[in-house]
Amino acid sequence: MQNLSRKFSTLPIHKLSRSQPQPTKAFVPFSEIQQQRKLLKHKIITVLDGxxxxxxxxxxxAHLLGNGLSQYSYVITKLIRTLTKLQVPMGTYPELVFKQVRYPNRFLWAAMIRGFTIQGPISESVxxxxxxxxxxxxxxxxxFSALFKACGSVLDVNLGRQIHAQTVLIGGFVTDLYVGNTMIDMYLKCGFLDCGRKVFDEMPERDVVSWTELIVAYAKSGDMESARELFEDLPVKDMVAWTAMVTGYAQNALPNEALDCxxxxxxxxxxxxxVTLIGLISACAQLGASKYANWIRDISEKSGFGPTxxxxxxxxxxxxxxxxxSLDDAYKVFQGMKQRNVFSYSSMILGFAVHGCANAAIELFQEMLTADIRPNRVTFIGVLTACSHVGMVDQGRQLFATMEKYYNVTPSADHYTCMVDLLGRAGRLEEALELADTMPIVAHGGVWGALLGACRIHRNPDIAQIAANHLFELEPNNIxxxxxxxxxxxxxxxWxxxxxxxxxxxxxxxxxNPAYSWVETKNGxxxxxxxxxxxxxxxxEIKKASEDLLKRLQDHGYRQNLNSVGYDVGDEEKMRILMAxxxxxALAYALLSTDSGSTIRIIKNIRICEDCHAFMCVASQVSGRHIIVRDxxxxxHFKNGTCNCSNFW
DNA sequence: CTAGGGTTAG
Incomplete structure (x- = not known):
């Protein structure tokens, strides 16, 4: 023992090491193994991304199995995420891979839960x-974010609340910004605005996402005032937050506010x-002001998200x-588009339809079919509306008959509305009534409303009363x-x-409801x-101008239509009401304040009455102006004494 | 990983 220790101590260390044969494989310290593994890991992840x-x-x-990496949660997590992205059903191969991992870590579990959330069945997430x-x-x-998303997409607020309770129970998560945001989103999707707001108010840390979620929820609930208050308090307003406001105003029929915003x-x-542009464009569409229209098209084109x-x-x-x-401008945009889809065609077809260009609408519909774009329910609303507005009954019937047979679009109550409208406007009130009575799905207010409107055109109080009885039941508060x-x-x-x-x-x-008209002034x-x-x-001034106008029109044969007044009053009073x-x-004001030769555009919130329609016809002739009234x-389109609706509306 | 979006009817 003594000898041995002496021998060992006398042996010089360098000699000891030199005398040892070099191992065939280099000795690799653990840190280097880690390093190598890290490199491999990165390589695999890059490959998975591709x-x-x-x-x-x-x-x-298979490669991972060969390398002994199939137990490595980090890499398998990435693999599961890749499979999720590729929309491989989670219950098949992904689950198989997952089950081979003996000790999955928390990220791998989360990846599975998230996968089931995205692809379903969502119950599997839970x-x-x-x-x-x-x-x-x-x-x-x-x-948690995956679980909340799952609850949000199936609108299961009870489950959401349970998971909320879990975040509280486990601790550390209820204060997590990201978890909080998805929780808010869950409550909002389920329609529990107050709960979402409560989570928001209790969050220790909030970001622009949290704010925007709530702003959108208020906007969608119609409460733009609360949305605006929140927005004003938002410290850092990004593009998405601003867009949410613009869109919110547009969706709540506040186009002026949308433009200001x-x-x-x-x-x-x-x-x-x-997205910003779409909100803005929608606001301008509601406003119907042509001055903004060109301004917005310019902005779109400059933004890099132009119509082309x-x-x-x-x-x-x-x-x-x-x-x-501006139907012409609409068509110009349509023609200039590199790509067109069912939305582009449907919008254009509806454009033609509401401007009374039924043939153009139907031609475009044919063109759409040739371009191999499948029409959807809205497209059919467009073509049927086109037929209805010009009285093409047979054409409309034919289209209606083919929509399900050839295009797999089942007629909805809205389509039946178009058909009742088509028959009714054409004066076939009995047929329209029969269709409404016998249609295979339940008629909604629209169907009976179309019939009622037709009874107004063709003066049929008896059928009107039948339609109205249905309407009073379906929509008791619709004035x-x-x-x-x-x-x-x-x-x-x-009377x-x-x-x-x-x-x-x-x-x-x-x-x-008060009746309104808007008219564009000279300066836009x-x-x-x-x-x-x-x-x-x-x-x-306006009163004087409209009195003068009335006299001029009367000289050209216009006579007031006292039947358009819904009150049992004297003729004098009826005349006064009509002129009011x-x-x-709006027309008198426009004639007074705009350049001669410019087009006059008036927008109404209710349907134009017969008297005003006749008035506009004669006025377009006398003034030589193109008058466009959108009711x-x-x-x-009133031009040279006639309207392109041929008195058919 | 989480927030904003287009056409429809009487």
């Missing part, structure tokens, strides 16, 4: 979560993309131009129906029935007129 098919992923997995907890594995933040956004130096390259923006612009009354019926009785001189309907309205506590502004209103700043209609005031049904 995989575009299940077979390729299978090859990678099963996996329970299983994971039983195995004693903890969650990570995206475990957009201008503020521009002023703040925030960029825009196609972006099919979304292009389709929205078609709709906008057509609603602004328009009572007004329509009352007007039909009025124009038939049945007893008129007062009966009016009494019904009073009992229901319903008040008449918009002036609003309300029927019977006398507080316009230029009221006296908002579109006549809530369609566009009327």
């Amino acid at each position: 995989c575009t098919s299940l077979d390729q992923v299978k090859q990678v997995h 099963i996996y979560y329970t299983w994971m907890r039983r195995e004693g594995t903890g969650p990570v933040s995206f475990t 957009f201008e503020r956004m521009q002023g703040a130096g925030v960029g825009i993309d196609e 390259e972006n099919v979304f923006v292009g389709s929205a612009l078609i709709d906008m131009y057509s609603k602004c009354g 328009g129906n009572y007004m329509m019926l009352s007007n039909i009785y009025a124009s038939a001189g049945k 007893g029935d008129v007062s009966r309907v009016r009494k019904l309205m009073r009992e229901k506590g319903l008040k008449k 502004g918009v002036q609003k007129f309300c029927a019977g209103e006398t507080n316009h700043p230029e009221y006296n 209609h908002s579109e006549k005031q 809530n049904m369609r566009f009327h």
Whole structure:
């Protein structure tokens, strides 16, 4: 023992090492193994990123098995995510791979849960979560985000609440920003705005995503005031947040606010993309102001998301131009588009339809079929509306018959509405009534409303009463129906029935909607007129101008149509009421304030009455102006004394 | 990983 220790101590260390034979494989310290593994890992991940098919992923997995890496959670997590992205059903191959891993880590579990959330069955996400907890594995933040997403997509708020409770129970997650955001999203999707708001208020840390989620929820619930308040408080407003506001205003029929908001956004130096543009374009479409239309097209073109390259923006612009009354511009946009889809075609077809160009609409429909684009339900609304607005009954019937047979579009109540409208407008009221009575699906208010409208055109109080009875049941609070019926009785001189309907309205506590017209002024502004209103700043001038206009029109054969007045009053009073209609005031104002030769565009919130229609016809002749009136049904182009609707509306 | 989106009817 002594010897041995002496011998060992005398042996010089360098000699010792030199005397040893070099191992054939270099000794690799553990840190280097880690390093190598890391490199391999990166390599595998890069390869997985490039995989575009299940077979390729299978090859990678075979390779992992060969390298002893098939137990490596990190790499398998990536593999599962790749399979999720490739939409391989989770219950098949991915689950197989997962089950081969003896000790999956929490990220791998999360990847499985997320996979099931995205591809379904969503119930499996929850099963996996329970299983994971039983195995004693903890969650990570995206475990919860996946679960909340699952609850949101099946609108299961009870499950969402349970998972919410889990985040509280486990601790650390309820304060996680990302978990919080997905939780808010879950509550909002399920329609629990208050719960979402509560989570938001209690979050220790919030980002622009949290704010935007709530802003959108308020906007969707119609509460733009709350949305705006939140938005003003938002410290860092990014493009998405601004866009949410612009779109929110547009979706809540507040186009002016949407435009203001957009201008503020521009002023703040925030960029825009196609989503912003779509909101903006939709706002302008509602406004129907042609001055904005060209401005918006310019912006789109400069933004890099112009109608030529972006099919979304292009389709929205078609709709906008057509609603602004510029059918030509709409068609120009349509022709300039590199790509067209069913939205582009449908918007254009509807454009033709509401402008009374039925043949163009049907031709475009044929062109669409030739271009191999499948029509959808909206496309058929468009072609049927086209037929209806020009009285092409046979053509419309034919299209209706083929829609299910050849294009696999099952007629909905909306399509039946078009058909009832088609028959009704053409004067075939009995046929229309029979269709409404016998249609295979339940008729909604639209169907009976179309019939009621047809009864107004063709003065049929009896069928009108039948339609109205259905409507009063389906839409007891829709004032328009009572007004329509009352007007039909009025124009038939049945004043007893008129007062009966009016009494019904009073009992229901319903008040008449004010009728408005908007007209574009010379400098591109918009002036609003309300029927019977006398507080316009230029009221006296307008009154004088409309009286003069009336005289001039009467010289050219115009006679007031007293049947258009729904009140049982003296003829003098009827004449006064007729002249107070908002579109006549708007016209008088426009003639007074715009350049001769320019087109006059008027927008109404209700249907134009017969008297105003005749008035506009003669006015277009006398003034030599092109007058476009958009009512809530369609566009009327008055030129040289006639309207392109051929008095058929 | 989480937030914003287009056509429809009486």
